[in-house]
Amino acid sequence: MSQVNLRIDQIHEAIERQDDVTLNNLLAEVSSSETARLIEASTPENRSVIWACLDVQKRAGVLKSIHGKVRQFLIDNTPQEALLESLFLLQPDELADIDEDLPGTVINAMIAAMDELRKRRYNSVKHYPDNTAGGLMDTDATAVRADVSVLSVLRYLRLLRNKEGEMPEQLDSLMVVDRTNKLLGVLPLSEVVSLPPDTLVADILDESFQAIPVDASQERVARIFVDCDLLSAPVVDHNYRLLGRITIDDVVDVIQEQADDKLLRSAGLESNADMFSPVLTSAYKRGYWLGINLITAFVAAWVIGLFEAVIEQLIALAVLMPVVASMGGVAGSQTLTIVTRGLALNQIGRSNIPQLIAHEASVVFLNGLVWALAVAAIALYWFGDPMLGVVFGMALMIVLVTGVIGGIFIPLLLQRMSIDPAVAGSVVLTTFTDAIGFFSFLGLAKLLI
Amino acid sequence: MSQVNLRIDQIHEAIERQDDVTLNNLLAEVSSSETARLIEASTPENRSVIWACLDVQKRAGVLKSIHGKVRQFLIDNTPQEALLESLFLLQPDELADIDEDLPGTVINAMIAAMDELRKRRYNSVKHYPDNTAGGLMDTDATAVRADVSVLSVLRYLRLLRNKEGEMPEQLDSLMVVDRTNKLLGVLPLSEVVSLPPDTLVADILDESFQAIPVDASQERVARIFVDCDLLSAPVVDHNYRLLGRITIDDVVDVIQEQADDKLLRSAGLESNADMFSPVLTSAYKRGYWLGINLITAFVAAWVIGLFEAVIEQLIALAVLMPVVASMGGVAGSQTLTIVTRGLALNQIGRSNIPQLIAHEASVVFLNGLVWALAVAAIALYWFGDPMLGVVFGMALMIVLVTGVIGGIFIPLLLQRMSIDPAVAGSVVLTTFTDAIGFFSFLGLAKLLI
Secondary structure, three states: OOHHHHHHHHHHHHHHOOOHHHHHHHHHOOOHHHHHHHHHOOOHHHHHHHHHHOOHHHHHHHHHHOOHHHHHHHHHOOOHHHHHHHHOOOOHHHHHHHHHHOOHHHHHHHHHOOOHHHHHHHHHHHOOOOOEHHHHOEOOOOEEEOOOEHHHHHHHHHHHHHHHOOOOOOOOEEEEEOOOOEEEEEEEHHHHHHOOOOOEHHHHOEOOOOOEEOOOEHHHHHHHHHHHOOOEEEEEOOOOEEEEEEEHHHHHHHHHHHHHHHHHHHOOOOOOOOOOOOHHHHHHHHHHHHHHHHHHHHHHHHHHHOOHHHHHHOOHHHHHHHHHHHHHHHHHHHHHHHHHHHHHOOOOOOOOHHHHHHHHHHHHHHHHHHHHHHHHHHHHHHHOOHHHHHHHHHHHHHHHHHHHHHHHHHHHHHHHOOOOHHHHHHHHHHHHHHHHHHHHHHHHHHHHO | OOHHHHHHHHHHHHHHOOOHHHHHHHHHOOOHHHHHHHHHOOOHHHHHHHHHHOOHHHHHHHHHHOOHHHHHHHHHOOOHHHHHHHHOOOOHHHHHHHHHHOOHHHHHHHHHOOOHHHHHHHHHHHOOOOOEHHHHOEOOOOEEEOOOEHHHHHHHHHHHHHHHOOOOOOOOEEEEEOOOOEEEEEEEHHHHHHOOOOOEHHHHOEOOOOOEEOOOEHHHHHHHHHHHOOOEEEEEOOOOEEEEEEEHHHHHHHHHHHHHHHHHHHOOOOOOOOOOOOHHHHHHHHHHHHHHHHHHHHHHHHHHHOOHHHHHHOOHHHHHHHHHHHHHHHHHHHHHHHHHHHHHOOOOOOOOHHHHHHHHHHHHHHHHHHHHHHHHHHHHHHHOOHHHHHHHHHHHHHHHHHHHHHHHHHHHHHHHOOOOHHHHHHHHHHHHHHHHHHHHHHHHHHHHO
């Protein structure tokens, strides 16, 4: 196992031995986001022990990057005074991300302790929904005018630094605005440091920059950053006035959260899942998904029930029928994955669906020929019944082709119904292929045997 | 459907109408990485038409961001002269990423046309494997000494700019080295522009920076960037000498490629899958996965075959048995997802596996009680056989609990065998839960009915 797995074991052992020195040394070595992962991977008791060992700085970092349910647990178990100390170290946009987990009294105390600038930045971020550019942005964009020289820009930045003590985090470029705060362009710091001091900003500003509308969804923000290889981008209102900037580290968090969310929800788990949430809570949430599956499984069972008399005559059908259903599920899943991914990448439109169907159906038809012959031969060898082999092979062919068609149309239909195909596609498809698989195999047997 | 789906349809329609003006206008509006997605989503004929409309700049961007198989197709269908023009616009590290798709004659012509600096940068990146920090880095790190002032740094950068014409892309910080090129620290440009000109670099350089060893895996690089919210990081050799720098846009590409790769491979598709690859090629690759599934499905069929006599006595068993297997699969998948995700985040170690088992088993046990009663009642109502209900409920309980245990141990075992649990976990688990489900249900029926 890797080094970090070892670390988790060492930490849990130190807790068990109540060896605070070792525990503190181990925790001092890991970054705050790694500490967040360690806390998530611990039982509630151990979470409290680890949390108690962290300094105010580390706690701030953990609060920022830990998953929802566990953050709630940590906040509920920290005295208000200590909590405020850590919160004070977070940026206004980071605070806005987590404040729904904070008790009202803490939020009030936090706002009361803010200076004017900080309060203004916090309020302006709170003004926009979390999952939009406005919720992601920070309002610390440093702006200059276009009619000044590089030397004046340098002087201005030095004054600003002198006044505020530090520069905004991850500052890679300045925004250029006019008198009314309308965005004119972007000025990379690499230009400021490398061009002659008498160069006018107006002559060097990058006008081909990407400005992000404040109400753009976070998905769109992520796409713009990735497509244009941006490090940061200005956020503007509908009149093109500068409101703030988004830096790529926030976008990376969005990309990772979205992928994680889809992974969890596709298995019927809640997003922000907690590995050690209370058993009753987990049981309730997971029971829901098991219940849905029970209904879909009974649909398949009902299809089988239609053919009880046929199975009674030939028990081999009962033995082989799961093979047909399962092969249909696999072939359909492959197409489903391609289509779902294509939908996420905006690659599927009316114009290429017919071509996609033709391609997928041809691929599966060729496979069907090969595997239908194979299973027919196996059935013949196993049960010595040539007609059973024919039925088995034909049913396999039917379920493979309909599975692929389902793999194309099910995500398209779900998308049209505004249901995320990455989350629900697999359940719906499996119900479909199971029903088709059992129906075609047992139905053909009834007709032909 | 969204705007971009419309765009794909408009483009395909313009191609069909042979309306080159509209086609060119449409293509001019989209970024090169979006163009890459459009080309991937087109049939080979349309790919050639779109490619022919692109200017040399756009082609360079497309070559950089298109998936492997389609890139090969485009390269094979472009005259050497035109290809070289686009390649000339790519950075050395980008060239190194795609040159395995280039014919030898093109590579030789490309290297012959490079100036000395470019050739050196290309060769130094080629020197390291693609999937390491060395393969990701660019060697254009701009370095300064520690014993100079901010003013000297500005003068040096202006000279450099004057000589080379432009600054490295996405430069947010300078590297500080000693006489032997050993890395001492990092100097953010935001410091250079905001501190008094007489400040010494030695007094302001950030020594708590993250340096990345040249042989670090790209996964580790991604983790460091995300954990530490970096925009760029220096790459060093084993003697801590500066070799280059990695910027976050390359890391974002790595993160996205890895997620995409796992998604595709978990459905038995090849990574870099091509939506419209030749039918025979696709059929061959996908047939492999269908074949594996056929074997696992026959394992389940074999288990059923052991109980033919029991089924013959009570056909209801054949009707209900897929329900048991399917519920086990769902419960196991939920745990599998949590464990696989935990392994990827290094959250699973010897010390918390027992707690994880206890938690998951309790959760599923509670659910088992509820759903076992439910299915028993359904079986009783459907078939009027109380003993069948008891057997059904008991089998469900067994398969749910063993499914969850499988969901924990299968990914751990696969990881120990160096098989990616995100790719193979689901197949192995389903085979396991199917076999256990059929065996427990039919076995209990044999014993008790």
